[in-house]
Amino acid sequence: MILLVHMLFGAAIGYTVGNIPLAILLAFLSHYFLDLFPHIEYNIDAIEEKKIKDKLPVIFKIASDLLFGILLVFVLSNNQLIAYIGAFFGILPDGLTIMQNRFPNNFLSFHKKFHTEKVHFLKNKKFSNFWRILSQITVIIISIILLKF
Numbered sequence: 848m849i850l851l852v853h854m855l856f857g858a859a860i861g862y863t864v865g866n867i868p869l870a871i872l873l874a875f876l877s878h879y880f881l882d883l884f885p886h887i888e889y890n891i892d893a894i895e896e897k898k899i900k901d902k903l904p905v906i907f908k909i910a911s912d913l914l915f916g917i918l919l920v921f922v923l924s925n926n927q928l929i930a931y932i933g934a935f936f937g938i939l940p941d942g943l944t945i946m947q948n949r950f951p952n953n954f955l956s957f958h959k960k961f962h963t964e965k966v967h968f969l970k971n972k973k974f975s976n977f978w979r980i981l982s983q984i985t986v987i988i989i990s991i992i993l994l995k996f
């Protein structure tokens with residue numbers, strides 16, 4: 848799923864459990880749980896391009912995804928620290944996966960395999976974009992309910 852969805856759900860978990868160690872654990876695990884559902888993502892392969900102008904579009908997408916996520920957490924969480932902690936751990940698995948390209952090691956390569964192949968097992972199955980987008984809208988709505996009510 849896109850970063851914004853993971854951040855918002857992680858923030859909602861942190862805000863709901865109200866306990867930092869539990870927020871870290873559950874927000875981190877929530878990433879894999881959400882990625883189990885069919886979802887659409889933007890391609891970040893261009894991040895490996897050598898020339899900066901070739902990677903600029905994907906850097907822009909990631910940056911706006913992150914910024915918009917932080918903005919939503921800020922607006923919806925009453926600016927609670929635990930919500931930001933949840934948001935951070937909610938996207939950490941994607942960070943670990945990108946880090947594998949830069950600093951390859953056994954742990955990160957095992958994690959990348961687990962995350963991009965095992966967890967994303969529906970990636971190549973036939974689901975229309977309707978379901979792949981609806982899944983993420985549903986998570987956003989659940990997160991807003993957890994943060995606001």
Ligand SMILES: [Zn+2]
Nearest residue numbers: 848882940941
């Ligand atoms: Zn992921």
